[in-house]
Amino acid sequence: MELGPYLLLATLEGAVTAAVLALTASGLALVFGVMRVVNVAHGEFFMLGAVIAWWVASHIGGAPVWGFTAALVLAPLIVGAIAAAADMTVLKRLDYDPERTIVATIGLLYILQQATLMTYGPDARPVEPPFNQRLALPWIEWTETGLGLYWPWGLSTTSYKLAVIGAAVVVLLGIWALMTRTRIGLLMRATQLDRDMALAFGIPVERVYALVFGLGAALAALAAVLIVPIQQAHYLMGHDPLLLSFIVVIIGGLGSLPGTILAAIFIGLTDGIISVFFSPTLAKILATLLVALVLVFRPQGLFGTRAA
Amino acid sequence: MLELDAIGTGYGKAQVLRDFSLSVNAGEILCLFGRNGAGKTTAMKAIMGLLPLWSGDVRIDGEAVGALPAHQVPLRGIGYIPQGRRLFTELTVAQNLEIGLRARNSGPEVLDEVLDLFPRLRERYRQRAETLSGGEQQMLATARALCLRPKALLLDEPTEGLQPSMIEAIRQVILRMRDQGVAVLLVEQRVDAVLSVADRVAFIENGRNGEILSAEALRADHTLVDRYVGI
Numbered sequence: 001m002e003l004g005p006y007l008l009l010a011t012l013e014g015a016v017t018a019a020v021l022a023l024t025a026s027g028l029a030l031v032f033g034v035m036r037v038v039n040v041a042h043g044e045f046f047m048l049g050a051v052i053a054w055w056v057a058s059h060i061g062g063a064p065v066w067g068f069t070a071a072l073v074l075a076p077l078i079v080g081a082i083a084a085a086a087d088m089t090v091l092k093r094l095d096y097d098p099e100r101t102i103v104a105t106i107g108l109l110y111i112l113q114q115a116t117l118m119t120y121g122p123d124a125r126p127v128e129p130p131f132n133q134r135l136a137l138p139w140i141e142w143t144e145t146g147l148g149l150y151w152p153w154g155l156s157t158t159s160y161k162l163a164v165i166g167a168a169v170v171v172l173l174g175i176w177a178l179m180t181r182t183r184i185g186l187l188m189r190a191t192q193l194d195r196d197m198a199l200a201f202g203i204p205v206e207r208v209y210a211l212v213f214g215l216g217a218a219l220a221a222l223a224a225v226l227i228v229p230i231q232q233a234h235y236l237m238g239h240d241p242l243l244l245s246f247i248v249v250i251i252g253g254l255g256s257l258p259g260t261i262l263a264a265i266f267i268g269l270t271d272g273i274i275s276v277f278f279s280p281t282l283a284k285i286l287a288t289l290l291v292a293l294v295l296v297f298r299p300q301g302l303f304g305t306r307a308a
Numbered sequence: 309m310l311e312l313d314a315i316g317t318g319y320g321k322a323q324v325l326r327d328f329s330l331s332v333n334a335g336e337i338l339c340l341f342g343r344n345g346a347g348k349t350t351a352m353k354a355i356m357g358l359l360p361l362w363s364g365d366v367r368i369d370g371e372a373v374g375a376l377p378a379h380q381v382p383l384r385g386i387g388y389i390p391q392g393r394r395l396f397t398e399l400t401v402a403q404n405l406e407i408g409l410r411a412r413n414s415g416p417e418v419l420d421e422v423l424d425l426f427p428r429l430r431e432r433y434r435q436r437a438e439t440l441s442g443g444e445q446q447m448l449a450t451a452r453a454l455c456l457r458p459k460a461l462l463l464d465e466p467t468e469g470l471q472p473s474m475i476e477a478i479r480q481v482i483l484r485m486r487d488q489g490v491a492v493l494l495v496e497q498r499v500d501a502v503l504s505v506a507d508r509v510a511f512i513e514n515g516r517n518g519e520i521l522s523a524e525a526l527r528a529d530h531t532l533v534d535r536y537v538g539i
């Protein structure tokens with residue numbers, strides 16, 4: 001294959017990574033933005049989403065689409081409820097102290113991971129995609145008659161991958177609408193801007209926090225349900241999403257949602273392209289290096305407007 | 309209406325208020341007067357439940373609220389205009405007011421009333437709070453608290469950094485609230501501003517009660533004020 005089609009393929013793979021990453025990282029950014037909590041267990045909520053998706057799908061018979069649809073609804077709800085419970089029983093008691101919540105979420109990370117290992121086991125298990133047509137993609141070339149289309153061998157994607165990208169866009173638009181167009185979004189933003197004044201105007205900040213923590217985890221879980229037909233569920237699968245989400249949130253300007261999404265697209269695409277042409281490890285190394293540079297030269301993030 | 313009964317509180321281990329008591333009646337303006345760092349803002353935070361009480365209690369209409377979760381205190385009808393305004397900066401004027409309205413389910417007629425008091429806010433309705441001028445921000449902070457239909461109003465240095473015409477506007481609003489039967493607790497540094505609105509003046513010294521005098525007595529004898537301000 002020539003370079004052009006190869007690049008298109010890498011870009012499509014990167015777009016899937018970007019879509020899933022944008023969802024996962026928005027969850028992390030939301031929690032950090034509103035609660036100022038650095039949630040180290042975020043990757044485990046992602047992992048739980050995938051494992052629960054497998055569990056739900058394997059308990060529901062019939063066509064794969066039923067199991068997958070059930071997982072799409074149930075996994076984020078269950079994971080969100082677990083996270084909200086963790087918030088109310090652990091983080092709240094620490095008074096959301098920045099340092100102690102980091103330690104607490106590290107503890108949560110190991111609890112969730114080991115509990116999954118003990119119950120679900122060490123195997124990687126697949127979830128069947130609800131639909132999965134192979135779509136051959138055309139490329140352009142010069143022929144004697146002028147510009148023409150042809151279908152290079154190996155240049156293809158699947159309808160499912162395109163659906164993942166579409167779903168991520170829809171969910172992110174939904175989050176944006178929730179934050180800017182609804183009463184509860186207004187309360188979340190007020191809490192984010194000034195917690196004490198939110199309290200002084202009767203906003204039940206503790207409930208807002210539980211909701212935000214649950215919502216953040218549910219976004220990670222949703223991202224995992226979307227990716228699990230492509231990637232398989234495994235109890236250690238939370239590491240990469242956690243690392244990449246942190247990278248994206250830092251580059252995106254610590255808690256700013258639009259910045260996070262832009263950064264996710266940027267990191268996702270470069271990750272896809274570098275992974276295809278070189279190696280996935282190099283992609284991670286470069287992304288981490290970029291974070292280091294951003295932290296040194298632009299601590300407010302590439303897209304952030306003010307210091308956090 | 310609003311009573312502080314021998315409250316003690318502070319930050320971390322540092323105690324600021326000690327056995328501090330006050331009571332503000334409905335339809336009365338009580339001025340809390342004291343030097344920088346005396347504990348005036350701390351007293352207001354304690355009333356709002358933003359600082360835990362170490363001792364004593366706060367009562368609203370006879371109901372003890374000291375042990376309530378902080379977000380339930382304003383629901384009893386307390387409007388707070390904090391020092392430095394503390395607006396929700398990234399939200400618009402409309403959204404800041406909506407948060408005030410939401411607290412006690414005030415209807416649209418309350419919003420209309422409040423906007424009639426501050427017509428400037430109507431012109432700036434869709435503008436972000438951080439883009440308002442200092443005076444407009446103070447209007448918004450005041451309007452936000454009035455949206456709660458308060459029975460008691462706490463104002464912490466509302467005239468800080470304002471020009472005379474703006475100070476007069478705020479003063480008129482305070483007087484109007486008093487005439488409507490609201491209990492007003494006002495922290496103010498400027499003696500003339502205090503004496504022109506207050507019914508009573510309570511002095512606070514190092515977190516403890518000083519004298520409580522009628523404003524009339526103070527207007528008659530300025531040396532009392534000088535003793536507390538210590539110019």
Ligand SMILES: Nc1ncnc2c1ncn2[C@@H]1O[C@H](COP(=O)(O)OP(=O)(O)OP(=O)(O)O)[C@@H](O)[C@H]1O
Nearest residue numbers: 319322324342343344345346347348349350351391
């Ligand atoms: N967040 C805080 N943490 C620790 N100490 C504080 C805090 N806020 C205030 N203090 C201390 O509490 C004391 C009282 O402060 P407070 O803000 O109540 O004073 P104030 O009477 O409002 O003064 P001003 O007229 O300057 O506004 C001061 O000694 C101050 O240093």
Ligand SMILES: [Mg+2]
Nearest residue numbers: 348349350391
């Ligand atoms: Mg003060």
